[in-house]
Amino acid sequence: MLIFLVFLYFCLACSVIGLVVFPAGRASLLQFLGALQRRLLWRAGGWGRAGGSTVRAGWSGAGIAWRDVRALLRRNRVSCAIGLPVIVVPSLLALLMRNPDMLPGYEPVETVVDPQVAALLKGEQLVPPAALPPLAFTTREVELVRPMLVDASRNWGLLHPDFNQRLLLAFKIMKEKHGYEMALLEGYRSPARQDMLARMGTQVTNARAFQSWHQYGLAADCAFWRDGKLVISEKDPWAMRGYQLYGEVAESLGLTWGGRWAMMDFGHTELRLRGVMRK
Structure with a gap:
C-alpha cells in the first residue's frame, strides 16, 4: 500500500511539473477539457438558459483561476524550480532504493516449517562442527571475495539458540543429503563492526548498527569447505549449485535466504523473530 501511494504521489507530481513547464501540455489539457464541456452540453441539450449561464460562468471562473495560478508560478519560478525537485526526488529515491529486509521496524511474516523438520x-x-584453522580465512581468494573476514566472529555460542539449531540442521542436511560440507564465515556481528562494514559501501552491506539481524545473533554468512579450502565465489559452478541447494534447505527450516534479495547474498541466512528488531 505504501509503495502504491508513493508511486501515485510521484505520478501526480510529474503531471503538475509537466503542466507548469510545457505549454503544449497545458494546451492539450485545455483542449481536452473544452471538448469534454462541449460533449456534456450536447448530451444535456435540454438545459435552460439559467443552467447554461451557470456552466459558462463556472468555466469562465476556472479560466481566470488558471491564469492566476500561471501568473503566480511565473513570479515564483525560481522557488518552484528548487522546491519541486526537493519534493519529488526523495520520493523517487525512496521507491527505487527500498529494502525492507534491512529496515529496523520491519516485521516479517512468520514462515511455516515442515512438520518433519520441526520434529527434528x-x-x-x-553441536557445532570443529573450528576451521584461522589461516583458512586469510588466503588471497577469500580476501578478494570477503575482505576483513579474519576478524569476524564464528562463535556458535553467540547465536540465538533457535537459529543456532536450524543452521546446524541445515549444515547436516547439506552434508548428508547433498555432499556439501558447510563452513560458518561470520555469525554474531558487533554494532561497531556493522558500522565499519557499512562505511565500506553498499557492495558490502546496506545496514548500519542494529539494522542487521547479525547484531541479534539471528543471521550468519556461510560458504563451503572443499579439499582443505574455503570456496566462497559464486563463479565456481559447484559452489553456485551448492548455494541454490543451501537456499532450499534453509527456507525449508523457516530461515530467510539472502539469495532472493535484490542485492543477492547467497551465503546469508537469517531467522526473523517478531519483536526483536525495533526502531
Missing part, C-alpha cells in the same frame, strides 16, 4: 528441531541438540 525439537529432538536432539546438534
Whole structure:
C-alpha cells in the first residue's frame, strides 16, 4: 500500500511539473477539457438558459483561476524550480532504493516449517562442527571475495539458540543429503563492526548498527569447505549449485535466504523473530 501511494504521489507530481513547464501540455489539457464541456452540453441539450449561464460562468471562473495560478508560478519560478525537485526526488529515491529486509521496524511474516523438520528441531541438540584453522580465512581468494573476514566472529555460542539449531540442521542436511560440507564465515556481528562494514559501501552491506539481524545473533554468512579450502565465489559452478541447494534447505527450516534479495547474498541466512528488531 505504501509503495502504491508513493508511486501515485510521484505520478501526480510529474503531471503538475509537466503542466507548469510545457505549454503544449497545458494546451492539450485545455483542449481536452473544452471538448469534454462541449460533449456534456450536447448530451444535456435540454438545459435552460439559467443552467447554461451557470456552466459558462463556472468555466469562465476556472479560466481566470488558471491564469492566476500561471501568473503566480511565473513570479515564483525560481522557488518552484528548487522546491519541486526537493519534493519529488526523495520520493523517487525512496521507491527505487527500498529494502525492507534491512529496515529496523520491519516485521516479517512468520514462515511455516515442515512438520518433519520441526520434529527434528525439537529432538536432539546438534553441536557445532570443529573450528576451521584461522589461516583458512586469510588466503588471497577469500580476501578478494570477503575482505576483513579474519576478524569476524564464528562463535556458535553467540547465536540465538533457535537459529543456532536450524543452521546446524541445515549444515547436516547439506552434508548428508547433498555432499556439501558447510563452513560458518561470520555469525554474531558487533554494532561497531556493522558500522565499519557499512562505511565500506553498499557492495558490502546496506545496514548500519542494529539494522542487521547479525547484531541479534539471528543471521550468519556461510560458504563451503572443499579439499582443505574455503570456496566462497559464486563463479565456481559447484559452489553456485551448492548455494541454490543451501537456499532450499534453509527456507525449508523457516530461515530467510539472502539469495532472493535484490542485492543477492547467497551465503546469508537469517531467522526473523517478531519483536526483536525495533526502531
